[in-house]
Amino acid sequence: MSVTLKDVAALAGVSRSAVSRTFTEGASVSAKTRSKVEKAAQELGYSPNALASSLTTGRTKLIGLISNNFHNPIFLEVFDQFTRALQERGLRPLIVNLTDETEPANSVRMLRQYSVDAAIVASSTLPPSFAKAFHDAGVPVVHTFGRSATSPEVHVVGIDNVECGRMAARELLARGYKRVGYLGGPKNATSAMDRYRGFMEEVENHSDLEVSHSFADNYSFEAGRAEMLRLLKGTPADGYFCGDDILSIGALSSLSDNGLKPGKDIGIIGLNDMEMSRWESVNLTTIHQPIKQIITSSVDLVEEMLKDPTRYPEARIFPCRVIERGTLRPRL
Amino acid sequence: MSVTLKDVAALAGVSRSAVSRTFTEGASVSAKTRSKVEKAAQELGYSPNALASSLTTGRTKLIGLISNNFHNPIFLEVFDQFTRALQERGLRPLIVNLTDETEPANSVRMLRQYSVDAAIVASSTLPPSFAKAFHDAGVPVVHTFGRSATSPEVHVVGIDNVECGRMAARELLARGYKRVGYLGGPKNATSAMDRYRGFMEEVENHSDLEVSHSFADNYSFEAGRAEMLRLLKGTPADGYFCGDDILSIGALSSLSDNGLKPGKDIGIIGLNDMEMSRWESVNLTTIHQPIKQIITSSVDLVEEMLKDPTRYPEARIFPCRVIERGTLRPRL
DNA sequence: ACAAAACTTGCAATCGGTTGCAAGGGTACC
DNA sequence: GGTACCCTTGCAACCGATTGCAAGTTTTGT
Structure with missing residues (x-):
């Protein structure tokens, strides 16, 4: 049914090798043969079967993209960037939606069955051991948004979350918040x-502070909202670091339900700086994470791994910075 | 490097056929052989190469998932549902991000190179001809969220958008809006x-109405916001049907910037009923589109196409209903 | 014009599986 | 015990491509 190498070869009156060679970069074909083949291919509407060729070349150009954050809008941006960056380099994203799974075994097996050239674990929640499982199974892997480490076991691209925690704390202190809280993800x-x-780390040396913390069920609007509602039933802090923008936005929503003004009654600083945080109705003060660079860099790293599979694991950590908007009071 | 059929066969002391057969459902293998093979496979950590087998079976279980809505949060829900529904059936989503393209040629070629078993075009903006191109190239296709038709050229699953337009108009009329506007997508x-x-259609018979319409640049928050800002500079309508929830939310944002209260000063009804529309701070009156059923049904249809490729094109149109929240005034 | 070097081309093996076919082994039945 | 039938197994061809090798052709240099 579908047209193959052989059909083109027959029509062009050349061997199958010749056809193969005109379609592989840098192979030795004369101009004459090439044009005969191209004409025949054109005529038949031939395009080479990538999977068949993967059998001999050992390269599929398939890249597994594994994630579990399907309820955080930031992830749409992440998806968009990843799929585009991969496409631009001629790589194809094969998606794994991890939603209810936390064990790598199934994903690893599946991606090996499809002979992916590499895998990208895009998640800030999964432990290094998850990504390591791919490495151990012989699948080159990059853990994007993974835990930063000075000597990582696999390639990691992302930010230094510990430093972001410090940064958020410093920001709250610089604005004179005395009852500070961390409202984190799961x-x-x-x-x-x-x-x-x-x-x-940053707050524990200040004896004049009242420090609290709690964790939401997951990185989602609903979880952030629910957790802040719960806090408001007791005595809330006056300045919160919410571990993520979508949590922050959920928290903001419960503040306004209770007639509280963010930035005035209770301060909130988020993390991510997603598109929505810029909306006037949200206007969230947050820590900017350079998503686009992180993703571009991750895909770069994937390409380099493909060239040199023995490449030594590397951590690429990008700096973050505070974006001041309307949910914290002014600096003192 | 990776362990193959041959290795397992050698270790188990059987032929390659025997190994192949123990891994294919319904093939004839004795219990004894099977257990020998399974033991050997276990020991070597073997799992069959899906791509190699696709060569002879003609099935890859890869499904192309093509979309262009990477700036509408609804699409994260769509993605989540699609990837899960496919996975549950043992199918693998191969993503195509169409962002700047409107021609199917590249996607078609690429998906044919990867021998996808079928393609799903998930977009409410692309014309039927786009999906048709896959069909014509011999790739079974379902157009999800596509234009409904009584005699579609390819399988279509979605809603009747014309009827939704009527429904929105009726809703505005039933609430006594007299200056009604349509703020649509691109x-x-x-x-x-x-x-x-x-x-x-619905408003044109009412002579007492003042009707206006305009189109945003795309289905995004920014576009909805910009368009409503523009409208507010002139004499806006008092009741709008915004062609999509994210447009509505953008529009709402520009209303509150201008000190206008949605539902009181200006009414807005959206379409989609995405998660965000339920947020208290948004509380958007909207037309609910049964995303989950649409997607499940699309994947069902994909499976049935795989069983019977000659299956006659079918349109599966799902009913929508108005969800009353806070952005329209009460019915008269 | 001739030899050497460089380039083209087709053959055939190979990648990792699947499958039709025929042979072999076992069981059931008379 | 002999025949008929069914199940299991291995052989070998094939899926659609790539590639080392050797033979054939062209180009280059003198």
């Missing part, structure tokens, strides 16, 4: 714990 | 035009 998320750690 | 989107048509 306890089993590495990013939630790292941000927590940084936050605590 | 003019080149089929859904924007269909909703426009339905809206107009």
Whole structure:
């Protein structure tokens, strides 16, 4: 049914090798043969079967893209960037939606069955061991948004979450907040714990502070909202570091339900700087994470791994910065 | 490097056929052989190469998922549902991000190179001819969220956008709005035009109405916001049907910037009923589109196409209903 | 004009599986 | 015990491509 190498060869009156060679870069074909083949291919509407050729070349150009953050709008941006960056380089994203799974075994098996050239684990919640499982199974892997480390076991691209926690704490202190709280993502998320750690490091030396913390069920609007509602039933802090913009936006929503003004009654600083945070109705003060660079860099790294599979694991950590908007009071 | 059929066969002391057969459902293998093979496979960590087998079976279980709506948060929900629904059936989503392209040629070629079993065009903006191009190239295709038709050229699953336009108009009329407007998506989107048509059909017989319409640049927050800002500079209508929730939310944002209260000063009804529309701070009255059923049904249809490729094109149109929240005044 | 060097081309093996076919082995039945 | 039938197994061809090798052709240099 579909047209193959052989058909083109027959029509062009050349061998199959000749056809193959005109379609592979840098192979030795005369101009005459090439044009005969191209004409025949054109006529038949031939395009080479990438999977068949992967059998001999060992390259599929398929890249597994594994994630579990399908309820955080930031992830649409992430998806957009990743799929485009991969496409631009002639790579094809094969998606794995991890929603209810936390074990790598199934994903690893599946991606190996499809002979992906590499895998990208795009998640700030999964532990390094998750990405490591791909590495151990012989699948080159980059963990994007993964836990930063000075000597990582696999390639990691992202930010230093501990430092972001410190940064958020410093920002609250610089604005004179005395009852400060961390409202983090789920306890089993590495990013939630790292941000927590940084936050605590920074505040624990100040004896005049009242410090609290809690964790939402997941990185979602609903979870942030629910957690802040719960806090408001007791005695809330006056300045919060919410571990993520979508949590922040959920928290903001529960503030206004209770007639509280963000930035005035209660301060909130988020993390990510997603598109929505810029909306006038949200106007969230937050820590900017350079998503686009992180993703471009991740895909660069994937390409380099393909060239040199023995490449030594590397951590690429990008700096973040505070974006001042309307949900914290002014600096003192 | 990777372990193959041959290795397992050697270790188990059987032929390659025997190994192949133990891994294919319904093949004839004795219990004894099977267990020998399974033991050997276990020991070597073997799992069959899906791409190699696709060569002979003609099935890859890869499904192309093509879309262009990477700036509308609804699409994260769509993505989540699609990837899960496909996975549950053992199918693998191969993503095509169409962002700047409107011609199917490249996507078609690429998906044929990867021998996808079928393609899903998930877009309410692309014309039927786009999906048709896949069909014509021999790739079974379902157009999800596509233009409904009584005799479609390819499988279509979605809603009747014309009827939704009517429904929105009726809703505005039932609430006594007299200066009604349609604020649609981009003019080149089929859904924007269909909703426009339905809206107009319904209002044109009422001589006491003042009717206006305009189109945003795309389905995004920014576009909706910009368009409403522009409208507010002139004499806006008092009741709008915004062609999509994200447009509505953009429009709402520009209303509150101008000190206008949605539902009181200006009414807005959206379409989609995405998660965000339920947020208390948004509380958008909108037309609910049954995304989940649409997607499940699309994937069902994909499976049935795989079973019977000659299956006659079918349109599966799902009913929508108005969800009353806070952005329209009460019914008279 | 001739030899050497460089380039083209087709053959055939190979990638990792699947499958039709025929042979072999076992069981059931009379 | 002999025949008929069914199940299991391996052989070998094939899926659609790539590639090392050797033979054939062209180009280059003198």
